[in-house]
Amino acid sequence: MSKVKSAKQITFTYFAIVAFAIIATHFSLMESTLEDLEYLNAQNRLNYSKEVAQELLSDSHNTSVAIPPFSFAYVGKEALPANITIPDNFQFNTAVELKQEETQDTEYFIMKSQLIIRDQVQTVYILYFDEIYEFSEEQIFWSQAKQLIISITLLLVSFAVVLRISQRLTSPLSTLAEELEARSPHDLTPIPVPKGVETKELLQLVHSFNQYQARLHTSVERERSFNRYASHELRTPLMVIKGAVSLLGQSNEPVFIEKQRQRLLSASNEMNDFVTTLLSLTRDEDLSNLVLRSLDKEEVENILQSHSHLINHKPINCEVILKEETKIKVPETTIKILIGNLVKNAFACTEEGTVTITVSPYTIEVADTGIGLDTKPRGIEGYGLGLVIANDICRKYGWQLDLVNNTTGGCTATITLQPNETPNGQPIDS
Template sequence: MKTVKSAKQLTVTYFSIIAFAIITLHFSLLDATLEDFEQINANNRLQHAKAVAEEVLQEQSNITQFAIPPFTHAYLDPKLLPPQVRFPENTPWDKAFEIRSQGADDTEYFAMKTRITDNKTDKTLYLLFSDYIYEISEEQVFLNQLKQLGISILLLVVSFVVVLKASARLTNPLTQLANDIDSRNAGDLSPIAPPSGINSREVLQLVDSFNLYVTQINELLNRERSFNRYASHELRTPLMVMKGATSLLGQSNDPAFIAKQQKRLEQATSEMNDFVTTLLSLTREEDMDNISSRQLDRKELEEIARVHTSLLSGKLVDWYVEAPQPIEIKMPENAFKILLGNLIKNAFAFTEQGHVIIRMTPSAIMVEDTGTGLKSNETGHKGYGLGLLIAADICRKYHWHLHHETNQYQGCTATISLQPNEKPNGQTE
């Protein structure tokens, strides 16, 4: 595994690089400044010496070398130059350059080769400039800059200590957060508390993002558990139908009887497919904006209710549908069939006499019964209670709202509130 540096190590590394760059830049600027200043000083000195040399030669044309106070010497013959000084053959004209004598004194010179006119005759003049006082001053300036550099290094060290402590205070919450996460059990999906101490906005944002992620994982696990629970509940009936139809097929050779059992098998298979498709949709995220609207009418409500009329066998219960006009809804037919079917099954199962009304309005769908009411439902058949949980999950999935209320005299009413943008067919805003 690749070794990853800690925040403290990275701070030391980056700060060292920056400090080294600052010191290097300081030295480079100092050296460049001294060199440039020395070059400018020498060039101005030699240009001044050239003008003085022209005046001297106008008065004394027979001399071949002479001194120009305070630090310059002029030569008309290169052979008269000091033996330790040599002008390169490609020396440029009228440009000062630095040379170092090759003798024991190791003296630094600035030299320039130029042309002057003496009695209308062009002559080559060699100028040598050596200012040992300037060299001493240059060394003093350098030493003074070293002192300033020492102060700068001291300030860098102090800054480094401050940055290191600040880095530790900023990273300690992250370290504590990492340790808290490492120490959690694999099944612990509870929100994590912000670490103690000074927390930055980024740390709090990280904690919030982590908790949101944990919540999403928890919801996903709950959906998977719900799928297993719901599947066992919803598939029990069609499986029993299939088992019964299969066993009956071997008891008769009557074509009409066989066709009836085959139809029961087809209906049970189709019902199982609808259940599985809907339950799987509850376990995954979908973009609700991509679901197209469809029309819901009285006929569809009656067909869903008619499937469960076997629950009313032997009871004095009437059921009917009130749906003055179709409405537009954003829910697949299979999902709506399971949603409303569970509400109707619940109403049929807990109503011994009276009526069950399936009512549809522009903003809601209601199932009203004269049964035993909510309290009895809560302590009664657990299977039907699970059906209500499935209905609630489907409503939550498609941004509908399901609620129950006890009727004034008897029974209860389950109400599905539609989305605000779902309107009856033909209705305009």
């Protein structure tokens, strides 16, 4: 992390590169413009001087002539001053700059032309030097230099502004990082938007992180729900297995051993069904392929019978009423846990009387004559969790569970079915 640059450092680096490029480009353009202006001025002056030289030398025997204000014309190379060195490959009618050897400043502009003098074609060299223009060029340079200084100043001001903007934009991110670092690993609550400039990207980041937190929280709650449900539902089959194992050592009778084996097999199958159903409550599933099946009276009676040991010492009469054929899109193991939990709670709340299960195409009712909803039964471990599991199953399959007190005592748990609709299969978030 120490080698990774901050946003401010990156901004400084790239801005410095861009600023240097702008200054270098500006300076190069300024220098190039001045040179182009000087050359164009010299070329135009020399062309003008060429026309004047043609008039002055046409009938003259002079080998040199002054062309006011800043030009001279020489007929033939021999007529040139001794300090003038003609460059190689010197083309006609093209201005060439001659520099001083000591300072490399411009000494002359020279152009070679051919003029008709006394009816003969003669080579004429025209020299031009404008000291005033050279002085003006220097003034223009310093004027441009001032503009360059102003540009640099503006760039520095812009740099300060950009750094400030960069700091304001990155400050919320730094605050967000510090807040996340200081958070407890178990804190999955949504994070607030940091103070500062609220940009679209920052809001999107916070929103996405909170969504991730919510999914993580949901996953944790699913695991907790499964652990809670499993501890509740697996208690009975584990007790059966423990009892059967302890009894196996008491007799070698084949009939007795077979009976305990069947108890172990039944308890293990029940545990497998419970785990399968409980896992389905805590994960996403595609339930669109569920097959519509009949819920018959025998299936409900078997569920009731599997929990009859809870009322061995209670004078309770159990009854199953099937009003007409009922179709559901729920697996047999799931309906077993759903109705079984309602039956167990009815048995726990009833000391004597009746427990009636009524099945119709649109509802499943479990009614008892016990203590009702306003009183909690004593000595019943895990009471209430069975109703939570039943309610979660109903929610997963698009059903609704309602509990109401009966006018004559006890309560009725009503499951409202939706036989013509496909369950959504969403996991239950506790």
